Amino acid sequence: MATQETNTTQLGKRSRNKAENRRGILESAKSLFSKHTLQEVTVERITKSSGVSKGTFFNYFPNKESVLQEFGAFLLRTLADKLQESSPEDCPLQDRLRVAILTSVEEMGLNRQIARNILASFLDGGSSSPAFESESARFRESLEGLISRSQERGEIARVSSPSEEPALLLQQILLGAFALWAVRPSLILDEQLDRACEFIWRGLSAVVPHEEGRPPESSAHQLPVPKPSSKAYDAFPWLDPPKR
DSSP, X not given: OHHHHHHHHHHHHHHHHHHHHHHHHHHHHHHHXXXXXXXXXXXXXXXXXXXXXXXXXXXXXXXHHHHHHHHHHHHHHHHHHHHHSXXXXXXXXXXXXXXXXXXXXXXXXXXXXXXXXHHHHHHHHSSOOHHXXXXXXXXXXXXXXXXXXXXXXXXXXXXXXXXXXXXXXXXXXXXXXXXXXXHOTTOOHHHHHHHXXXXXXXXXXXXXXXXXXXXXXXXXXXXXXXXXXXXGGSOOTTTXXXXX
């Protein structure tokens, strides 16, 4: 009995150590990638900052690009969670998409440098990490569900193609808007999303008949759209708990 309890304690300690090592690597990488380019940040700099050996680093990540893709995977995971959160049934699809992206970026504290590094990681790394692929698929499934429900309500047109195809198009356009914001300092994210959502909406929205000379009435509940604060760009709250 005592031996079993000892083994359980040791396993619990090893699990905590692994979690702490991984967290330390991510925190150090976050700090470095928020200030420097992908080329400037090396595995050696990350390990030195986090206080772990290179061998320990490679136990968790095959390269520095996979660390950045972990951030990208978390963004997609957060987006999927936001889209699946309960909201008024009459809330328009475009409002749900816009609010989900802005609040996710706000909560993660993404700045342009980190966003650029995430994009560069896919070019330099050559392929997506399994975590990113998994969260990308989950995000797309969330979009498929929203599209199907919007079609049932008559909010958007039913098309001959299955909901998977509009969902894939939506994903590409929304992530494209995010990518443009990352590489072009003159762009403002919420304005870029407005353009993207308007473009999407024109293609997907259903034609609702109304009386001649009278504009169609909308009972859609409008969600408040948050404005990203400058403080949100300083760090990832999901790594560093907010200070009260």
